[in-house]
Amino acid sequence: MDDIAIGIIIFFFGTIIGSFLNVVIYRFQSGRGLGGRSICMSCSRTLSWFELVPLASFIVQDGRCRTCKTRISPQYLIVEALTGFIFMLLTLKYIALLPAHTSLFVALLVYAMYFFSLLVVISVYDFRHKIIPDKLVYTFIVCAFLGQFFVHGTSVGFAMPSALALFSGLIIALPFALIWYFSQGRAMGLGDAKLMIGIGYLLGLSQGVVAVMLGFIFGAVTALSLLLLRRSRFTMKSEIPFGPFLAVGALVVFLYTIDIPTFLSFFQS
Numbered sequence: 194m195d196d197i198a199i200g201i202i203i204f205f206f207g208t209i210i211g212s213f214l215n216v217v218i219y220r221f222q223s224g225r226g227l228g229g230r231s232i233c234m235s236c237s238r239t240l241s242w243f244e245l246v247p248l249a250s251f252i253v254q255d256g257r258c259r260t261c262k263t264r265i266s267p268q269y270l271i272v273e274a275l276t277g278f279i280f281m282l283l284t285l286k287y288i289a290l291l292p293a294h295t296s297l298f299v300a301l302l303v304y305a306m307y308f309f310s311l312l313v314v315i316s317v318y319d320f321r322h323k324i325i326p327d328k329l330v331y332t333f334i335v336c337a338f339l340g341q342f343f344v345h346g347t348s349v350g351f352a353m354p355s356a357l358a359l360f361s362g363l364i365i366a367l368p369f370a371l372i373w374y375f376s377q378g379r380a381m382g383l384g385d386a387k388l389m390i391g392i393g394y395l396l397g398l399s400q401g402v403v404a405v406m407l408g409f410i411f412g413a414v415t416a417l418s419l420l421l422l423r424r425s426r427f428t429m430k431s432e433i434p435f436g437p438f439l440a441v442g443a444l445v446v447f448l449y450t451i452d453i454p455t456f457l458s459f460f461q462s
């Protein structure tokens with residue numbers, strides 16, 4: 194099977210996981226558990242299997258419920274496509290391992306898919322509600338912390354991380370936790386600092402620092418663009434959730450393994 198075929202299969206697998214992540218996002222803290230059939234949010238009709246096909250159902254139904262014709266949030270389509278796309282990029286990162294080290298390829302890919310699925314849920318939740326739920330971010334922190342005992346770059350197996358690595362998440366988040374404390378939450382949310390702890394443990398100190406810097410750069414560019422375009426009464430006071438930008442920073446750094454020296458070399462002509 195060639196790489197393109199694998200990429201396409203992984204993309205569709207990602208859209209299925211994405212449709213599950215949508216369920217997690219909507220049912221999180223809404224009182225409904227993860228069990229039970231999906232319903233239309235508007236008319237409460239139980240949806241059939243053919244209304245739950247990732248991407249296709251939304252497009253075929255023109256983004257509306259078949260019965261009550263209420264618009265379905267484009268979030269469903271976006272999260273499905275986004276997850277598929279991220280899974281495809283993660284596959285490309287490890288694809289060279291596939292022919293000779295198939296089980297290592299699968300292990301690393303599942304590991305990466307798990308963390309970036311969690312980041313998709315956190316990002317979309319932060320985007321919608323401007324808050325990062327503790328349950329989600331603590332899950333991310335604990336798993337990333339434990340992960341460094343078992344996954345080291347492209348090798349898998351138990352090994353004690355360095356003393357510095359054991360504190361990488363806390364070191365990265367500390368300055369931002371202080372900013373949160375002294376600005377009394379006005380300059381920065383505590384949820385963002387917690388997310389940085391997880392990113393620090395997932396990527397290590399050097400790459401984690403770059404991920405946070407990229408998050409700030411992406412966030413600043415987006416805020417300035419929105420200001421210049423004067424979109425929908427956007428002002429500097431509008432709260433832009435920072436979580437999604439941190440997650441994109443983490444993804445870019447993870448995909449291309451950008452540590453501090455690599456990052457600085459971009460600026461040296």
Ligand SMILES: [Zn+2]
Pocket residue numbers: 233234235236237238258259260261262263
């Ligand atoms: Zn309906």
